[in-house]
Amino acid sequence: MAGIIQSLYEIRFLDELAEKRTVIHNIHPLAKLLTTMIYLVVVVSFDKYEISGLLPLVFYPIVVIALAEIPLLPILKRMLLVVPFALGIGAFNPIFDHRIVFATDWFVLTGGWVSFFSIIIKSILTVLAALTVIATTGMGRISSALRLLRVPRVFVLQLLLTYRYISVLMAEVARVLRAYHMRAPLHKGVRPGAWGSLAGNLLIRTFERAQNVYQAMVLRGFTGEYKTGSAQRITMTDILYLIGWTFFFAASRLFDIPALMGSLVTGVVK
Amino acid sequence: MSHHITEVKDLHYIYPDGQKALNGVSFRIFHGESVGIVGANGAGKSTLLMLLVGVLFPSKGEVLVGEMPVVKKTLPLIRQRVGMVFQDPDDQLFMNTVYDDVAFGPRNYNLGEQEVEKRVIQSIEKVGIAHLKDRAPYKLSGGEKRAAAIATILSMIPDILAMDEPSSGLDPKSRRRLINLLKSFSHTKIIASHDLDMVIGLCERTIVLKEGKVVSDGPTAEVLTNVELMENCGLEVPLGLQHCPVCGAAKKVP
Numbered sequence: 001m002a003g004i005i006q007s008l009y010e011i012r013f014l015d016e017l018a019e020k021r022t023v024i025h026n027i028h029p030l031a032k033l034l035t036t037m038i039y040l041v042v043v044v045s046f047d048k049y050e051i052s053g054l055l056p057l058v059f060y061p062i063v064v065i066a067l068a069e070i071p072l073l074p075i076l077k078r079m080l081l082v083v084p085f086a087l088g089i090g091a092f093n094p095i096f097d098h099r100i101v102f103a104t105d106w107f108v109l110t111g112g113w114v115s116f117f118s119i120i121i122k123s124i125l126t127v128l129a130a131l132t133v134i135a136t137t138g139m140g141r142i143s144s145a146l147r148l149l150r151v152p153r154v155f156v157l158q159l160l161l162t163y164r165y166i167s168v169l170m171a172e173v174a175r176v177l178r179a180y181h182m183r184a185p186l187h188k189g190v191r192p193g194a195w196g197s198l199a200g201n202l203l204i205r206t207f208e209r210a211q212n213v214y215q216a217m218v219l220r221g222f223t224g225e226y227k228t229g230s231a232q233r234i235t236m237t238d239i240l241y242l243i244g245w246t247f248f249f250a251a252s253r254l255f256d257i258p259a260l261m262g263s264l265v266t267g268v269v270k
Numbered sequence: 271m272s273h274h275i276t277e278v279k280d281l282h283y284i285y286p287d288g289q290k291a292l293n294g295v296s297f298r299i300f301h302g303e304s305v306g307i308v309g310a311n312g313a314g315k316s317t318l319l320m321l322l323v324g325v326l327f328p329s330k331g332e333v334l335v336g337e338m339p340v341v342k343k344t345l346p347l348i349r350q351r352v353g354m355v356f357q358d359p360d361d362q363l364f365m366n367t368v369y370d371d372v373a374f375g376p377r378n379y380n381l382g383e384q385e386v387e388k389r390v391i392q393s394i395e396k397v398g399i400a401h402l403k404d405r406a407p408y409k410l411s412g413g414e415k416r417a418a419a420i421a422t423i424l425s426m427i428p429d430i431l432a433m434d435e436p437s438s439g440l441d442p443k444s445r446r447r448l449i450n451l452l453k454s455f456s457h458t459k460i461i462a463s464h465d466l467d468m469v470i471g472l473c474e475r476t477i478v479l480k481e482g483k484v485v486s487d488g489p490t491a492e493v494l495t496n497v498e499l500m501e502n503c504g505l506e507v508p509l510g511l512q513h514c515p516v517c518g519a520a521k522k523v524p
Contacts, residue, residue, distance in 0.1 A: 012406065015366045019404075138366070164364060167408075171360075212361040215325050219354050220426060221346065221378030 012167065014078075014131070017070055018138030024068035029137045029145035031238035035245045036133040042249040043125045048115045049101070052259060054122065056252040060245065061128040068136045075135065079127050086123035090116040139163045143226050157224050161214070168209045169202075176202055274301030274336055276322070276352075276430060276458065282330035283317055283482075291317040293482035294331070299458060301429075306469035306490060307462040309479035310504030315462035316357070318479070319432050322460065323354045335430070350379065353423030353457075357434040359415035363407035368399065368418050371407055375426040393424040397451060413444030420451070430458040437465045466494055466508035478503050 018025070024032075039060055046053055065072060097112030134142065143156045176198060180190060190198060251257065276299040283292040292314045299305050307315050320326040321333055324340045333340040335348050356362045365371040372393055376386045394400045397417040402410060407418055416436065423431065436452070437445045449471050452459065463469055469476060469490060476493040478486040480503045486493050494500065500507050513519065 012366070012408065016406065019366060140365075209361070212356065212358070213364055216354075216356055216362040217364070217374075219323055219325070219349050220375035220422065221349060222374075223378065225378075227374075227377035227380075 013074060014135045015138055017068075017135040018141070020069065020136075022068050022136075024064055024136045027136075027241050028232050028234050028238040029141040030148050030234065031242045032133050032137050033142060033145040033149075035242050036129050038246055038249055039129050040126050042253050043122055043129075045253065046118070046122070048118055049111060051114060051118055051121065053252065053256050054118070054125065056257045057125055057249070060248070061125065061132055064132045064136065065128075068132070070132065070135050075128070075131055078131055079124060082123060082127045083120070086120050089123075090119035093119070140226050147225070153224050156226075160226055161210075164213070165206070165210050168213060169206050172202055172205050172209060176205070274429060274458065275299065275334070276336070276460070277334040278318075278322075278331070279334070280331040281318070281321060281328050281333065283314075283321060283326060284329045291482055292321070292328070295479070295482070295484050296331075297477055297484060297487055299460060302456060302458055303475060304459040304473040305461070306466075306473035306476040307460065307479060308464070308466060308469060308476060308494075308503075308505060313479040313503070314482040315479055316434055319354065319434050319460070319462055322432055323352050324348055325354075350426055351428055352430045352432055353426055353428035355419055355423055355431065355433040355436055357438060359412075359419035360408070362419040362422060363415060366406060367404050368394065368407055368410075368421075369403045371418060372421045372425045375422060379426070389425040389427070390421075393421040394418075396424060397421045398447075411444075412439050413441065413447065416440060416444070416448060417451070428457065430460065431455065432460045432462075434462050435464065436461060437463065437468050466505065467510045470494060470508055470510060478505070480504075 039057070043054065043057055064070075065075065093116040094110065094112035097110060097115060099111035100108055101111050101114055102109040137145075139160060143160050146156045146159075147153065177190070180194070180198065181187070184191070277297075279296050281292050281295040282290075284290050295314070295318065307318060309315050317326065321328055322335070322340070324333075324342075324345045327341075335352055338344050338347065340348050363371050365374060369390055372390045373386050376389050381389070390403075391400070394403060397420050399414055399417045399421065402414060402418070407415065410418060416439075420436075431452075433452075437448055440448060445465075445468070449468055452461075452472055459472065461469065461473060473490050475488065476486075476490040477484055478493060478499065485503060486496070486499055494508055495511055497507055
């Protein structure tokens with residue numbers, strides 16, 4: 001239970017990071033959003049047996065995290081939450097795919113293992129990119145960027161309110177669990193018999209709370225458009241940021257940079 | 271100044287589950303008046319406030335704010351004029367900083383960012399939390415949260431303040447500060463509360479609700495000292511007006 005209450009305090013962590021002012025935070029949300037989208041497409045577009053080609057792309061999140069002064073550990077912790085899903089997706093590859101891609105006398109590497117690691121790397125890179133764009137931009141500004149891209153208002157609103165209500169839901173979960181454990185101090189978890197009523201109660205209470213929050217928003221003139229203050233203008237820096245990264249992603253996709261560097265180094269050594 | 275009158279005519283409201291919350295409520299509130307709405311739990315106080323700001327619509331009867339009926343079409347105007355402070359400030363504070371929360375309303379009305387800033391600063395200074403401007407609202411204390419919630423409403427420059435239990439959950443000092451703050455406002459105030467001592471301090475007029483009906487409407491000092499009426503409505507004569515618990519001396523009505 002302490003875990004849930006603790007994560008309640010941490011849930012706004014990304015929003016707090018987004019309020020910082022660094023080189024990356026100052027880039028226009030649209031530029032960051034487009035860069036992230038292109039990055040995601042490039043990462044996912046790699047062949048399922050590709051590993052070395054993906055490696056240069058690690059560069060992007062690392063540079064952004066460093067420049068935006070984002071603390072690494074909490075971000076990695078959040079990223080780990082997704083790893084089990086990736087493991088689940090890739091788990092059967094080594095079992096079914098026995099095609100040998102590399103072998104020595106004492107070691108055999110099958111295609112299954114290669115594609116398994118490829119999936120893990122891809123998931124880590126994509127999740128890291130998504131987390132960094134939220135941590136450097138904030139959900140409100142990402143939504144306004146989506147609106148600039150003409151994404152229908154109803155979708156943007158869904159995204160925004162879902163994100164907003166996570167904290168509402170978590171607060172209710174924490175309250176219900178606290179009340180449960182007060183009266184069942186010896187139970188380690190929640191007894192299966194109580195699951196149904198607990199979940200049902202939670203749902204109704206969350207609806208109610210969410211409705212209150214929504215009403216408070218509507219009463220202050222909210223009509224579905226999330227206004228975050230002065231609209232930032234797109235500057236040359238933003239365009240260069242987008243073009244620069246796009247160029248780098250394209251280069252990583254088209255050329256096998258690690259192999260090129262390898263041959264360059266070995267060429268020099270020869 | 272008829273355009274500042276808030277009028278409720280034969281208001282009925284039935285919840286979807288069939289529960290009758292209001293049963294023919296009528297009253298008029300004039301410009302600058304401070305009115306306390308009191309009554310036992312479930313008397314219909316919160317429902318009444320929700321009807322005043324158009325979160326709910328009456329099953330029968332009507333609400334007029336400055337001669338404007340509260341209907342779907344007039345809601346944007348009504349909500350600019352009537353500011354509602356919720357019972358739980360956590361429902362009202364949802365942005366990342368106090369500043370953004372107070373700016374939320376003005377921004378929705380498409381004011382220029384300079385005007386927004388002016389209003390935000392004015393509002394947070396008025397409620398005395400200017401130093402908390404960049405703090406996250408969910409990390410504030412109960413009293414600070416309440417002040418922030420009030421500031422989010424003040425920034426919309428409403429004519430009328432509707433408040434649901436504004437003193438609930440506050441420590442005595444924060445409560446006193448809130449009362450003094452509300453006293454300093456020249457807005458029309460409609461305050462639903464169980465804190466009868468606060469109602470005495472703030473409202474010259476009190477409306478008592480019982481089972482969705484107005485059972486008394488008059489000067490606060492008269493209404494709240496009527497022992498029979500109070501007991502009948504599940505209330506009590508305010509502590510401040512009861513005999514001294516130590517020496518038994520009677521208190522004087524202000």
